[in-house]
Amino acid sequence: MATRSTSARSSTGQKGSTSSRAPKTTKTPVSRSKPSASGQEVHLVWPVRVAVSFWQGFGHLVGAAIRRMGTDKGAMPAEERRDGAGLLFFLLALVTATFEWWGLTGPLADSVRGIFQGSFGWFSVLLPPMFLIFSVLVFRQPSNMSTNNRVALGFSILTLAGCALAHVAAGNPNISDGFAGISAAGGMVGVLSGGLVANLGSVTSLIVFSLVAFASVLVLSNTPVRHIPARLRGIYEKLMGTEPGYSDGALPNGHDQSYLYEHAAESKKPRSLRARQKAAREAEDEFEDVVGTEAFATPIIELDDDGAPIPASKSPSLRPGVRRPTRDQLAADKIKARQGLPTSSDVFDVAADGEPVTEAIGVIASPTGRATAGAGVYDFDAAATQAMPAPPLAPPTPIPARSEQLLLSGDVTYTLPDSEFLPAGPPGKDATEANDTVVAALTDTMQQFNVDAKVTGFSRGPTVTRYEIELAPGTKVERVTALSKNISYAVASSDVRILSPIPGKSAIGIEIPNADKEIVVLGDVLRSANARRTEHPMVMGVGKDVEGGFVVANLAKMPHLLVAGATGAGKSSFVNSMIVSILMRATPDEVRMVMVDPKRVELTAYEGVPHLITPIITNPKKAAEALQWVVREMDQRYDDLANYGFKHIDEFNKAVKAGNVHPPVDSKRVVRPYPYLLVIVDELADLMMVAPRDVEDSIVRITQLARAAGIHLVLATQRPSVDVVTGLIKANVPSRMAFATSSVTDSRVVLDQPGAEKLLGQGDALFLPMGKSKPVRVQGAWVTEAEIKAVVDHVKGQLKATYREDVAAEAPKKVIEDDIGDDMDVLLQATELVVTTQFGSTSMLQRKLRVGFAKAGRLMDLLESRGVVGPSEGSKARDVLVKPDDLAETLAAIRGDGGAGGGSAVGPSAGLPAAPTVDPKIAALSENANANHGWGGDLVADDLASRPQAVDYNDGADDEDGEDAWSLTGR
Ligand SMILES: Nc1ncnc2c1ncn2[C@@H]1O[C@H](COP(=O)(O)OP(=O)(O)OP(=O)(O)O)[C@@H](O)[C@H]1O
Numbered sequence: 001m002a003t004r005s006t007s008a009r010s011s012t013g014q015k016g017s018t019s020s021r022a023p024k025t026t027k028t029p030v031s032r033s034k035p036s037a038s039g040q041e042v043h044l045v046w047p048v049r050v051a052v053s054f055w056q057g058f059g060h061l062v063g064a065a066i067r068r069m070g071t072d073k074g075a076m077p078a079e080e081r082r083d084g085a086g087l088l089f090f091l092l093a094l095v096t097a098t099f100e101w102w103g104l105t106g107p108l109a110d111s112v113r114g115i116f117q118g119s120f121g122w123f124s125v126l127l128p129p130m131f132l133i134f135s136v137l138v139f140r141q142p143s144n145m146s147t148n149n150r151v152a153l154g155f156s157i158l159t160l161a162g163c164a165l166a167h168v169a170a171g172n173p174n175i176s177d178g179f180a181g182i183s184a185a186g187g188m189v190g191v192l193s194g195g196l197v198a199n200l201g202s203v204t205s206l207i208v209f210s211l212v213a214f215a216s217v218l219v220l221s222n223t224p225v226r227h228i229p230a231r232l233r234g235i236y237e238k239l240m241g242t243e244p245g246y247s248d249g250a251l252p253n254g255h256d257q258s259y260l261y262e263h264a265a266e267s268k269k270p271r272s273l274r275a276r277q278k279a280a281r282e283a284e285d286e287f288e289d290v291v292g293t294e295a296f297a298t299p300i301i302e303l304d305d306d307g308a309p310i311p312a313s314k315s316p317s318l319r320p321g322v323r324r325p326t327r328d329q330l331a332a333d334k335i336k337a338r339q340g341l342p343t344s345s346d347v348f349d350v351a352a353d354g355e356p357v358t359e360a361i362g363v364i365a366s367p368t369g370r371a372t373a374g375a376g377v378y379d380f381d382a383a384a385t386q387a388m389p390a391p392p393l394a395p396p397t398p399i400p401a402r403s404e405q406l407l408l409s410g411d412v413t414y415t416l417p418d419s420e421f422l423p424a425g426p427p428g429k430d431a432t433e434a435n436d437t438v439v440a441a442l443t444d445t446m447q448q449f450n451v452d453a454k455v456t457g458f459s460r461g462p463t464v465t466r467y468e469i470e471l472a473p474g475t476k477v478e479r480v481t482a483l484s485k486n487i488s489y490a491v492a493s494s495d496v497r498i499l500s501p502i503p504g505k506s507a508i509g510i511e512i513p514n515a516d517k518e519i520v521v522l523g524d525v526l527r528s529a530n531a532r533r534t535e536h537p538m539v540m541g542v543g544k545d546v547e548g549g550f551v552v553a554n555l556a557k558m559p560h561l562l563v564a565g566a567t568g569a570g571k572s573s574f575v576n577s578m579i580v581s582i583l584m585r586a587t588p589d590e591v592r593m594v595m596v597d598p599k600r601v602e603l604t605a606y607e608g609v610p611h612l613i614t615p616i617i618t619n620p621k622k623a624a625e626a627l628q629w630v631v632r633e634m635d636q637r638y639d640d641l642a643n644y645g646f647k648h649i650d651e652f653n654k655a656v657k658a659g660n661v662h663p664p665v666d667s668k669r670v671v672r673p674y675p676y677l678l679v680i681v682d683e684l685a686d687l688m689m690v691a692p693r694d695v696e697d698s699i700v701r702i703t704q705l706a707r708a709a710g711i712h713l714v715l716a717t718q719r720p721s722v723d724v725v726t727g728l729i730k731a732n733v734p735s736r737m738a739f740a741t742s743s744v745t746d747s748r749v750v751l752d753q754p755g756a757e758k759l760l761g762q763g764d765a766l767f768l769p770m771g772k773s774k775p776v777r778v779q780g781a782w783v784t785e786a787e788i789k790a791v792v793d794h795v796k797g798q799l800k801a802t803y804r805e806d807v808a809a810e811a812p813k814k815v816i817e818d819d820i821g822d823d824m825d826v827l828l829q830a831t832e833l834v835v836t837t838q839f840g841s842t843s844m845l846q847r848k849l850r851v852g853f854a855k856a857g858r859l860m861d862l863l864e865s866r867g868v869v870g871p872s873e874g875s876k877a878r879d880v881l882v883k884p885d886d887l888a889e890t891l892a893a894i895r896g897d898g899g900a901g902g903g904s905a906v907g908p909s910a911g912l913p914a915a916p917t918v919d920p921k922i923a924a925l926s927e928n929a930n931a932n933h934g935w936g937g938d939l940v941a942d943d944l945a946s947r948p949q950a951v952d953y954n955d956g957a958d959d960e961d962g963e964d965a966w967s968l969t970g971r
Pocket residue numbers: 519520565566567568569570571572573574718739761762763764779780781782
């Protein structure tokens with residue numbers, strides 16, 4: 001991750017040179033130890049550098065040995081290691097142990113012992129284990145700053161309290177008692193606590209210091225006070241060998257489900273990497289079991305500081321490593337919200353007049369800056385400059401092999417592509433000279449306009465860097481946001497975006513494009529800790545966020561995604577990353593895909609992969625029909641879910657695998673798990689042009705229901721206008737990936753807010769997953785054509801694609817009921833009337849149903865199209881072809897009760913009236929389908945026969961001229 005802090009501040013003595021020149025000419029004032037090019041400095045510095053190199057080399061040796069002990073953490077990226085610091089603490093542990101424990105004597109040993117004992121008294125005996133523990137932490141998890149800082153703080157408090165207790169217990173000796181007196185008590189640290197003792201008295205101070213020591217234990221064990229009872233109970237249960245169980249379903253003290261998560265996380269506090277992985281897997285299993293019912297479900301996969309998955313209900317942020325709002329911040333937010341002030345989670349933007357507007361997210365172009373008179377200069381103290389927490393980097397270890405054996409139906413053993421097919425990219429940079437230049441420019445700009453603010457640090461993402469600005473007390477946020485245009489000018493970029501404040505932080509964020517962008521390679525994203533945490537086959541690598549954290553999402557939880565952006569913005573690259581992620585992680589038995597590529601060139605690389613259930617569809621008309629097939633597939637899956645009593649396809653599949661799903665005894669069906677079905681449309685606009693209503697109907701139907709059926713849609717378009725992404729489609733596709741759009745209107749269509757129109761293109765995107773109100777800016781993952789080819793070749797080399805021909809086959813034509821519209825009731829009445837009276841007269845319909853001539857004529861034509869009456873014979877009444885005994889069946893057929901979606905062979909539609917004949921073509925296709933991929937239920941001819949008759953709609957409903965609007969086609 002690329003975060004670092006700076007100590008940049010306004011250099012008051014600088015001339016008011018034009019800020020436009022500042023980035024190019026001003027030397028960065030950021031103090032960074034960097035080798036100088038000047039010969040003089042090199043002469044002075046090289047012995048030190050040799051010593052440093054030696055120290056670090058030795059540190060790496062010790063660190064590698066410690067990391068390798070007991071776990072697989074031997075290899076750690078060089079930029080992540082802090083072995084020099086680790087070695088320091090390791091040697092301190094060694095030295096203190098040598099002198100304190102093993103009583104080494106001699107002049108040097110005595111003086112070192114004197115230092116430690118004089119400082120800490122007898123408490124120095126406890127220093128070796130403390131140093132050792134801390135050095136192990138620094139060696140093994142250098143980037144886990146929160147844990148390391150916590151442990152350092154805990155040991156420091158413990159040392160202070162211990163020395164103070166020793167001092168009080170030894171009768172409060174003072175300096176006049178000499179070295180012997182002090183070293184036998186709490187050393188000089190203990191003496192310093194004497195001031196407190198003088199005021200409190202020995203007993204009170206013993207109590208106070210004991211409480212402080214207890215607090216240090218809480219800090220070390222990361223135990224909030226409210227969790228003490230649970231922790232003690234956990235320890236007790238562990239000691240007594242009883243596990244906490246709530247088998248009766250009752251949770252203690254009326255806790256809800258979240259208690260279990262909390263309790264699991266608390267009582268199973270991970271200790272080693274292996275223990276952490278086990279705890280994480282257990283926690284994940286818990287979440288997997290609540291398929292579809294998880295509160296605040298999100299497709300984002302996040303980990304907590306200890307590497308365990310965070311339940312979505314507890315995950316306020318998208319980025320690993322991002323600080324969550326503290327309780328104080330949340331309380332302050334509540335007050336601010338009541339006062340109508342922006343809260344720490346609000347992101348607001350600067351409008352063209354320089355005033356902040358409360359948009360959820362946005363980008364400024366070049367708003368008018370307003371220079372305002374400066375207040376006094378605020379002296380920032382050193383503590384104000386803090387290093388930002390770094391999200392964990394992906395370890396360069398391969399993607400772990402799947403634990404289960406990947407045996408496909410037909411006893412084919414399948415191996416997923418090796419992670420080497422996706423090589424690692426160059427490590428992300430912490431900071432470059434370009435960043436320093438921008439820091440200098442920002443500092444200059446604020447100084448020129450007398451704004452008391454300081455750049456306290458920045459986090460560098462792959463394409464943009466977010467610079468953090470802290471204000472002096474009394475300085476208005478608007479003073480900085482009003483400078484937006486000047487900032488754009490100073491950094492020579494119009495794509496400057498201001499976040500005020502950065503969610504969760506009391507700081508203003510200024511996002512500025514990097515002059516030196518970095519590519520985010522898909523391999524790194526898929527190897528990141530977030531992606532490795534789950535084996536879910538629908539997980540895809542999205543990219544990297546602005547703070548350098550990897551963004552990974554589960555397509556099954558999105559559950560449908562709209563990808564939009566102008567041409568060249570990066571949609572196709574994103575779709576490629578998505579498909580390759582699936583190919584890397586899922587077998588064809590787990591995920592099947594339907595690819596629609598009207599542009600004909602974008603997805604051809606995947607032709608023939610066994611994950612496809614139909615050849616890549618390039619004809620928009622065929623694509624519209626394929627969507628109708630998806631609707632039928634969804635209906636069939638739903639029938640199975642209903643019949644067997646499952647709510648989600650995952651549960652159904654689990655039960656099938658466990659052998660708990662049995663078809664009726666007289667059925668020949670072999671029940672198999674259903675794969676997830678991912679439908680990818682690479683240009684929605686092309687489909688909407690040929691059959692807008694059909695496509696919209698199918699999409700809406702699929703998106704409303706398909707989640708539980710394991711069917712997921714990804715719709716990409718470069719024309720996110722309202723005629724392509726209609727209101728209905730938008731309402732039903734909850735997750736959005738907006739690449740750079742050509743207008744703010746398009747951005748609003750995709751995200752319901754501005755922002756995408758100011759993205760940089762080429763993979764720069766705003767990702768708004770379901771359930772989140774604010775998009776997160778990501779740089780999309782990139783996968784090269786060579787990588788795609790390697791993965792596709794591997795996949796195709798193992799298994800040939802076997803296509804279901806019924807997908808691309810012409811779908812059964814639209815059933816008449818859909819187009820009868822509001823006339824269904826009156827048509828049913830007309831049918832009843834004609835059949836019971838056996839009199840096919842239009843004027844009788846007019847009289848009895850009180851309708852006009854045109855309507856009665858239309859009803860009669862509909863009856864003819866349904867085979868209820870014969871053709872018109874001039875002024876004579878028509879022949880009635882249906883006998884009164886068959887009335888019920890005929891009414892049901894008109895109503896469409898025959899199971900428009902096509903029930904399964906064991907479905908509830910079994911008892912419905914079947915249409916008289918089956919189209920032999922469709923029957924043949926369905927048998928084919930059966931032979932090829934009869935997943936879940938076999939789609940059999942009987943099943944198709946149970947569908948209503950199919951009719952063709954010739955022209956617009958013409959109820960005025962009485963012309964033939966319908967004709968019966970093959971069944
Ligand atoms: N994630 C990325 N990282 C780096 N470069 C990218 C990324 N995504 C896209 N690009 C660059 O942008 C170019 C265009 O991307 P892409 O073809 O995906 O755009 P598109 O939105 O699909 O355009 P079109 O709609 O015209 O097909 C790519 O050739 C590549 O150079």
